[in-house]
Each structure stands twice: as C-alpha cells, then as structure tokens.
Amino acid sequence: MAEFFQTTIHDYFNYWVYVILMMIGLWAVIAKNNLIKKLIGLSIFQTAIILFYVSIGVKDGASIPILHHHDPAAHAVSHEESHHKEGHKGDDSAAHKEPGDDKGDNAEAHAVNPDLIANPLPHVLMLTAIVVGVATLGVALALSQRIFKEFGTLEESELLEQLKGGNVDG
Amino acid sequence: MITKVLATFAVVITGALLLYGVSDFPAFGDPHSPANAGVEGGAPSISNYYITKSYEDTKVPNLVTSVLADYRGYDTMFETVVIFAAGMAIFAILRVFSDEDDIEPNETHSEGNTFTDGDHSRIIVGTTVRLVVPVIQLFALYVVAHGHHSPGGGFQGGVILGASFIIIALAMDLDAALARFSEKSYFRLASVGILIYAGFGVLCQVLGSDFLDYGILQKIFLTDGPEMARSHSMLGVEVGVAFTVTGIMFAIYANLSSRGTLKSAL
C-alpha cells in the first residue's frame, strides 16, 4: 500500500489537483451566465496555473529559498544538522555530488547544497503572474461595471438579447 | 444550454491533454528533476546557479528578491508597466467627470470627516481603523525595506500601503481617503515609481554598462565591490515598484468603488 501511496498519490497528486482546478475555472469562464462568476472562474483558472508552476520548484525536505545566516559556510553546516532529525533522505542526498557545487568544493568547505533549498525561479515567475492576474481582474471588473451602467444587467443571456434585439448604437 | 455542453466538451478535452502531458513529468518534489537540477545535454541548471552563486553576486540572502530584481529585473520592470497600464486602462474605461445621473444613487453619507462622525454603528470600526492605519503603513514600509532578508519586497509592501488607504476609504468614506491621497497625487506617484525603476536601468547604461547592470553603480554608491552596489540598487528598484503598486492599487479601488465618479462610494 505504501508503495502505491508513494508512486501514484505522492508523485502526481499535486498535478492532478491543478488540472482539476484549471478545468473548473475554464468551465466557469465558458459556461457561467453571470459576468462576475465568469471572472471568478478566470481567477481560479489563473491561480491553478500558478499552483502548477510552484509545484515544479518543490523539493522534498528542502527549506525556503532564503539563506538564513549571512555567512554561507556557517549556514550550510547548521542546515545539515537540522535535517538529520527530520528526513533521513536529506542526509544521503547531501553527500551526493551535486554538479552545482563541485567547483572548489574543498575551498568553500560547505558550499550551499542546492538540494536542500527550494528552487527560487518558479517563485519569481509566479510573483509576476499573480500581479498580472490582479491587473487583468481590475480591468475586467471596470468593464463589467460599465456594462451594468449601460445595459442594466450582468447576465450574459440578457446582454445578448439587448444586443441582438434593440438597435443599440454602433 | 448549448454553451454548457460545448464548455464541458472543451474542458474534458483540455483536461485529458494536460493529464496526458503529466504522465511524463518527473515525480513531485524530486530534487533532481530537470527544472531543479538541469539536464545533461543543456547548460548547468540555472536554478542551482541561483542557489549557489546568487549570494556571492548580490549579497542578498533572499534568493527570490535577488532573482526578481537583479537577474530577471527586465521581467519585473514590465510587470510594473502592466500594473501602471491597468491603472490607466481602468481610468480610461470607468472615470466620468460630468455627474450625469448615477444609477441607484446611494444615500449620501453624512458629511462628517471624523472617523465616527457621530454615527454610533461606526464607532468600533472608526476608532480601530484610526489606531491601526499608521501601524499598517509602518509595516508596509518595513516589508518594502526588508525585502532582502525576509519574504516581501516592492509588490507586497506596495499593496499593503495601498490597502491602508483603502481601509480609510472603507471606514470613513472615499472623500476622506481622497483628501489624504488625491487622484493627481496617486497617478503622479505611480509614474514616479516607474521613472525610478527605468531610471536605475538607464543610469547603468549612462555609466557605460548594459541596461539594468547594477554592478556599474558602484561608482555612485562608492561600495567596495559591485555586489553591494547591486544590493543597494535592488532596494532602490523595490522602492520604485512599491510606489507604483501603492498608487495603482488605490486608484483601482477608488474608481471601482465609486463607479468612476470618485464621489459617493462603498
């Protein structure tokens, strides 16, 4: 059972959930009748993509991408002890030769071990994506307020009737 | 009804394709996946470079801030431009100047400018907000300044600073918040923010290096090496971002809550 748990659940559960969330969002954007619901669906769709990116950079047993003490050498040493207790995996992967830090390994006795720190790149990309999402949401809400001011409704069905029926000014 | 069927059909196909792609992914949390540890064919993994070398290059412990503001600073500049463009677009779409008839004109609040203006139901909210807002603004400045060592930075600090003005608008009314942070000043603040960011970049060019190459600024910051110059200029850039985000976040709230009239509001 633990084997099944390890391979299917642990390895791919995050990616399954992001796909499900994305599809809920996409379905809402297309099928919901109310404009505000469409926008909530759009936001869910975007946060699901951000969830996908963040789960790329996750490493088992790794700490947050901030180097605690100013002196990297001291930092790496304390890091290894703190990890002995927590996860046995942390120990043997620390010994494993990493391409990143083999240069001048002995000179910097304890170069920072990349396996013990989460991958910062997806986090940077996602700061941008969150802020872009809010900017788009702001513009979309401004548009829906103006639509309400001009058409009197936010329901897609009623909007289409008014557009098709009355000769709305071009 | 047809759109619901069409939507379900499109969604199922997209989901199936995505899951088909997922089957080839490395395991979740695997430290040696291509993204975390690079591929033999390609160059050495860039994220490992960031983890091991970024402290030497920029003297900034928070790796995310160093990658955000220095290595990929060009991305972040355009992200600030996105926020600025959103503020301008919302102004262009929603802002009205002539007070033509408003839909559902809300009952106008009594003109009191004090936080509670005598209305008993607002005493609790008014007094707490009056006490909390300076602390929020102080915390926002801390978040911007401390972005190098702890999670935070220009965006988060700017949003919190903007939120402090939004709280004033919610507790009292929009006019009180606009009295403290008028429309002309928050658009000017936003423009100054981008001017700071792009100014740092052009300053590097003027001094003879590439756009946004902060190392050259050691001539100005008189630091002993380019690393500290990078750290200082990153703080400067984060301040620019905070200015823009503060201005635009409050601009978006002010326009949305008052249907563009900047008068009677939420």
Place this chain on the structure above:
Amino acid sequence: MIFAFDIVILIFLIVAAVIALNVKDLLSSSMIYGIYGFLICLLWAEMGAVDVAFTEAAVGAGVSTVLFIATVYNTRRRSSD
C-alpha cells in the same frame, strides 16, 4: 513540506472553488473566493514558496476580494446561475 497537510488543503481548495462558483448570492461568492485565495496562500507557504504566499495573501486574496465586493455593491447582488 508535510505531505498529509498538502492533500488536505488541496481537497479544501477544490471544494472552495466549486462552492464559490455555484453560490447564487454574489457577495458570499466573493467571500468564498477570498477563502479560496487564503487557502491557496496557505498551501504555497507550506510548499516552501513564502514570497508567493505573501503576495497571494496581500494581492490575490486580499485586494481581489475587496474589488469583487466593490463591484457587487455597485451592480446587482443576485446571480441567475
């Protein structure tokens, strides 16, 4: 990165998303979207992405919910579907 905690939040996320989209009253729908925002911020903090979590809490969940509520206040609160 405690995996059990991970699974629990992910399930809450899906439930919050479905409820936020199916509630008829837009004001409560916005608030449940706020809950969804803070849940996903909790998940990211737990996955080690602290900067992203901070931004999502301040920008994604905080300001977006306020903007949604401002818009619902200025338009109609009932939603047909």
Place this chain on the structure above:
Amino acid sequence: MSMGDQLPAIIVLAPMFGAILVGLLGNRDHRICFPIVITSLLVSLCATIAAAQEVFTTGAIDYFVGGWEEPIGIGIHLRIDSLNALILVLISVVVVLVSFFSIRRAGDQHSEKTPQFYILYLLLCVGLLGISITGDAFNLFVLVEVSSLTSYGLVAMGSSKRGTHAALNYLLMGTVGASFYLLGVGYLYLTTGTLNMQDIHTILQTNETIRDSNAVIIAFLFILVGIWIKMAFFPLHGWLPNAYSYCPSTSACILAPLMTKVSVYVMIRVMIGVFGVEWVFVHFGWSHLVVWMAVIAILAGSMLALAQREIKKMLCYLIVAEVGYMVGGAWLSDPNHWGLTGALYHILADAMMTLCLFLAAGVFAKRLGAVEIKDLEGLFKKMPLTSVAFVIAALSMIGVPPTAGFFSKFYLIRGGIEGGHWEYVAALLISSLVNAVLFFRIFEIAFFGSKPAEGHGDHHEDVETPSPETPSPEIVPQEAPWSALFPLLASAAIIILLGLFSGPIAELIRESLETLPSIVVPQAD
C-alpha cells in the same frame, strides 16, 4: 560602450520614457502630450532602422540585460536577427503613422482622457516592440500581457455600448489565450529546466528523451493554441470582429494592423527558434491538419466578409482570412521554405494594407458618417485623395501586380505548389476572387452612385430630383484633414514600395531561413 550595441534597450525604452513623461506632465496641459509621443516614437523608429541595418550588414545583435552572460539562461537575453529586424521596423513605422491620425482624436470627445489615451498607446508600442525583441519565453508572456491590457483599455475607451461588451469578451478570450501560452512554457520549463529560447532549442535537438516526451508535445500544443487565440485564427476568432469594429477608430487603426501580425511572428519564432523546424514537421507532424485549418480559415473569413454590410466588420473578417494565409504559409513545410518567406513577407504587406483600409474606414466614419457600405455614395468625388489610398490598398488586397499583396500571394502560392498543398493554392485564388468582388462592389457604389440601375454618372444628378439618399451636390464634405491624409497616403505609398522592392526584401527574409534544414515531410496521402 558605443551606442550601437545598446540598440535593443533603446528601442523599447524610448516609448516607455515617453509614457512616463506623459504620465507626469500630461495632466497639466494636454497639448504637450503629442510632441512627447512623436519624439519618443521617432527615436524608436531611428533605433529600429539602425538595428535592422546592423543586422543585415554584420549579423544578429545579442543583448544580455543586466550584463548576465556566462551561463546562458541566467539573465534575460534579447536578440535581433534577420527574422525580427523587419518586423521591428514595420511596428515603429505603423505606430508613427497612426500617432499622426490620433491628433484629430484628441480634439473631440473624451478630451480629459487624452493623456491616458497616449499612455496606453505608448505602452502598447512598448509591448509590441518588446515581444519582437525578447529571446526569453516567460518574458514574452509578460510583454503579451502588457500589450493585451493596453489593447483592452484602448478598445473599451470609446462611448459605444457594444464596444464595452466586445472589450470584455476580448479580455476573457485574450486572458485564456495568454494563460494557455504560460501553461505551455511551464511544461517546457519543467522538462528542459530553462526559459531561454536558444537554450531550449539546443536541448530539444541534443537530448532524445526530452525530444520524444509527451510533455513537450503538449507544451507545443498549448503554446500554439494560446497564440492562435491571440491571433484570431479561424475557430478561435470570435472576439476580433466586434472588438475592432465597435472601438474608437484610432484604436482600431493601431490594433488591427499590428496585434494579429505580431502574434503570427511569435508563432513563427516559436516554431523556428524554440522547437526547431524538423521537430515541428517530423515529430509533431500535424502540418497537413494545420494547413487544412488555414484553408477553412481563408474561405470562412472571405465568405463572412462578403456577407457583411458594415465596412469595419467586413475588414475584420478580411483580417481573419489574412491570418489564415500566414498560418497556412508558415506550415506548408515546402522544401525550400517559400511558404515561410511568403508568410513573413505577408506580415509586412498585410499590416500596411490593413492600416490603410482601417485609416480610410475611420475617415469615412468621421467625415461622412458612413458605417454601412451603401453610405459610401459618390465617394470618389467627395474625397478624392482618400479614395486613391483606399483603392491602392484594395488592389493590394486583391493582389494586383504592382502592389505588395500580389508578391506575397505569389510567394505563398509558390510555396503551396512546391509543398504539394493544392488545397491551399486553391483557397488563395478563391479568396483573391472574393476580395475582388468585395472591393469592386464598393468601387461601384463609391464611383457610380447608390443604384447602378438609376443611370450611372453624377452628371445626371442635378437634373433629376435628388433622391433622398444622395445628398445634394453642393454639401460636398471636403477632403479629410492633413493629419488623416498623411498616414493614409504614406501607407499607400509604402504598399507600392514594398511591392516594387519585393525581390530584395524576400532575399533578406530568405537569408534568415537559410540555416533551416530543408526537410521533405513524408506526404501523408
């Protein structure tokens, strides 16, 4: 550090500093906006011309923002090579021309929002120029968002009720498209570990396991669908006709010629620069299906254009058909790349044609209040110069020899023949025929008066009692103002110049495609 190699930064920074200055100084006095706009755009124009010259003399310009060079993927890498040098020049030329057209707009309605209009206009230029220069996959997403957000603002800026609804639909589809692109880049990053386009290219060529993995195929599929939505490729074109016909005419004149063409360039850059031609045509291999989709796009676009009564709606459906030309051309996989040459040349030609037609439509709507085709009564007499430009653009759309449209069709048809895609060649010819019918119908109304049966030639006009639709001759609206005439005639002249110099231009484009391996796709049928 000579100015020479700072060009990629200057090209993008000039309009951005223009936007900042308008932001700071614009509210005090609106008259100061236009001078700032025109100087920053002219600086950018000179920079793009200088960059193009340097690219075609010495070679590609590589620029590393922030000075991060040694490991390739660290910083953001900007690259101007022969693929995007001409596109950059095209964007800055169109942007300068439309800024002249926008002077008149400042005077009339919404004059309080003039600074905001120019800020959005300049930031749109920043986004489009940035998209053409960048060599980083995620940076491309951010710049797509910059240009999209500014275009939503520009579309929704007018007072038309339909325009607001069209802008919201445009926003929803545009955001879904950009998110699909972001998702595709995420799948690529997860499998290759880098975001730099050249780096991904080398990895996809050297590393077998990654090249054959499903994730890369799905990544390419989602990037493609995302870009197709931004490009309004036929099944995904729903947002374009309403968005471009109900928005203010200045916004239409800047968005119609550039947004879709730059997305076509992005598709070609992703196909050639990131995935590589042989991966796309051999491993991905759906090129026959895409060419058939392009054929459907061309025919549907042309037929729908025929069915329209409003001028701008008709032009919008012509854009959808033109996008079908370019996508089909790019996917022809003909051995010596005439299809790709035709597609890239068509980006230049079609942008100019669309610009000229939309400027003319904007002027007709403003001067004559002519929205429907039948309102173009006696146009040639009323507005001779505008009509000359309109006729040149129309002939170019049809594909009459001296104009650029003919040569781009010529290259595309040649690519279609060599690639064995006869259905594509047939679609091109049918579409040219439909364009001919479309525009001659307008010429007839514009030249001969509303009802040909009613006796042609205006010399009869004063004799008969002027029927209600034909306004009495003495109220003849005079020619459009110079601020509209100059861009119109300039774009018409450029269409002819592009046509005359099509030989050397095609040679420049082919030089960039020389390095591509010429692969003959095993004919499926």
